[in-house]
Amino acid sequence: MSLSTETAPTAHDYHGFEPFKLADPFAAYKELREEEPVMFDDRIGYFVVSRYADVKATFDDWQTFSSANAQAPIRPLGESAKRIMAEGGFTTYSGLSARVPPEHTRIRAVATKAFTPRRYKVLEPFIRDNVNVLIDNMVAKGTEGNILTDIAWDLPTITIFTLIGVPHDMIGEVKEWAGSRAAITWGDLTDAEQEPHARNLVNYWNYCQKLVADAKITPGDNLVTDLVTLQTAGDEITDHEIASFLYSLLFAGHETTTTLISNTLRELLSLPESYKAVTDDPKKIPGAIDEVLRISGSIFAWRRTAVVDTEIDGVKIPKGSNLLLLMASANRDPEVFTEPNRFDIERANARNHLSFGYGIHYCIGNLLGKLQVRVAVEELTRRLPQLRLAPDAQIEYGENLSFRVPTAVPVEFS
Numbered sequence: 001m002s003l004s005t006e007t008a009p010t011a012h013d014y015h016g017f018e019p020f021k022l023a024d025p026f027a028a029y030k031e032l033r034e035e036e037p038v039m040f041d042d043r044i045g046y047f048v049v050s051r052y053a054d055v056k057a058t059f060d061d062w063q064t065f066s067s068a069n070a071q072a073p074i075r076p077l078g079e080s081a082k083r084i085m086a087e088g089g090f091t092t093y094s095g096l097s098a099r100v101p102p103e104h105t106r107i108r109a110v111a112t113k114a115f116t117p118r119r120y121k122v123l124e125p126f127i128r129d130n131v132n133v134l135i136d137n138m139v140a141k142g143t144e145g146n147i148l149t150d151i152a153w154d155l156p157t158i159t160i161f162t163l164i165g166v167p168h169d170m171i172g173e174v175k176e177w178a179g180s181r182a183a184i185t186w187g188d189l190t191d192a193e194q195e196p197h198a199r200n201l202v203n204y205w206n207y208c209q210k211l212v213a214d215a216k217i218t219p220g221d222n223l224v225t226d227l228v229t230l231q232t233a234g235d236e237i238t239d240h241e242i243a244s245f246l247y248s249l250l251f252a253g254h255e256t257t258t259t260l261i262s263n264t265l266r267e268l269l270s271l272p273e274s275y276k277a278v279t280d281d282p283k284k285i286p287g288a289i290d291e292v293l294r295i296s297g298s299i300f301a302w303r304r305t306a307v308v309d310t311e312i313d314g315v316k317i318p319k320g321s322n323l324l325l326l327m328a329s330a331n332r333d334p335e336v337f338t339e340p341n342r343f344d345i346e347r348a349n350a351r352n353h354l355s356f357g358y359g360i361h362y363c364i365g366n367l368l369g370k371l372q373v374r375v376a377v378e379e380l381t382r383r384l385p386q387l388r389l390a391p392d393a394q395i396e397y398g399e400n401l402s403f404r405v406p407t408a409v410p411v412e413f414s
């Protein structure tokens with residue numbers, strides 16, 4: 001974002017921090033941690049928190065720092081987008097992540113009963129079959145591929161759809177709706193640019209409501225039916241809350257995993273001895289995935305709002321302030337991770353990363369996400385030990401406040 005000389009604050013240059021540029025923000029993060037670990041950024045109106053201890057403590061203290069702003073559009077909705085959404089009957093806001101106790105506690109308890117590791121562990125053979133079909137298709141095209149589009153795009157979508165009970169012919173549409181959700185909430189869009197995304201969100205929300213209504217008429221062996229069954233048995237959750245949870249899952253359940261699969265392969269192939277190490281010893285894959293989450297997580301920043309006057313590191317945070325927690329900076333804090341910029345699949349404390357958040361909102365789908373990445377890496381290393389990044393692969397990242405999504409991961413395997 002460039003600023004004119006009239007509007008540019010001059011006290012500091014924000015230490016090089018650009019809120020929407022996630023491609024290579026690490027030098028700016030370092031400077032923030034060292035020089036202004038709690039910085040007010042007047043361009044977005046957020047206190048930017050960059051040290052590990054502060055990010056973790058803020059996540060953990062939900063009484064002081066609520067997640068109520070976690071899903072608010074970073075650029076307020078324009079009038080036309082608001083009208084499209086009101087006329088379309090768009091009434092949800094968040095499934096879990098922006099809800100606060102006691103409502104969050106109640107809904108998360110019901111969701112946790114349905115969203116058990118047992119429910120998705122049975123999907124492992126199905127995930128493995130799908131990975132192999134995707135590898136077959138990639139290999140059949142020649143000796144070059146793109147991990148993002150050939151493998152990582154469809155896999156988590158098919159998994160989450162199967163788990164929830166969404167027909168697979170809806171993949172294209174839901175993936176597009178989910179993209180609109182990311183753009184409208186965490187993107188830097190003009191009012192006119194918001195409009196098509198607002199229409200998509202209306203369709204997306206109506207579809208989630210239809211899934212709940214359909215499950216009541218035609219139950220299936222899936223998560224929506226489990227939630228409806230719990231409701232019928234007396235658990236406190238409304239149809240609107242179930243639909244809202246689905247609205248969350250149909251977004252959170254694939255976008256982030258698509259990114260994690262892509263980044264895992266990119267990191268492993270950028271340092272070919274790491275790819276060889278996990279090929280030779282697949283038991284090293286889970287540790288490697290945690291290290292990717294630490295050094296190249298799918299979500300670089302997440303939001304909170306102060307519900308009382310407080311302070312962090314001696315900086316006063318007035319009630320009502322917005323905070324941007326830089327997990328990707330926390331994950332490279334040398335106070336916690338030695339040689340933080342080094343990718344090391346054997347790093348002993350990689351699991352202490354904050355890429356799934358921390359505390360009461362800790363990612364409910366973390367095991368499902370990691371399961372899919374593990375299976376993808378197991379099958380790719382088994383079948384394509386010679387896989388390598390395409391020479392001169394230019395990997396770029398779209399602009400966004402939170403989600404760091406690569407545009408492609410070109411590979412070769414001849």
Ligand code: HEM
Pocket residue numbers: 059067095096097098108160248249252253254256257260297298299302355356357358359360361362363364365366368369370
């Ligand atoms: C694999 C990569 C993933 C990453 C990096 C990721 C990251 C996150 C983060 C940062 C949060 C916010 C935590 C907080 O506020 O403290 C979160 C929450 C959440 N995630 Fe994930 N996630 C991933 C995968 C998934 C999957 C596969 C699902 C579902 C199938 C999922 C469902 C959710 C839900 C429902 C929440 C809200 C939980 C709550 O507020 O109680 N995520 N995730």
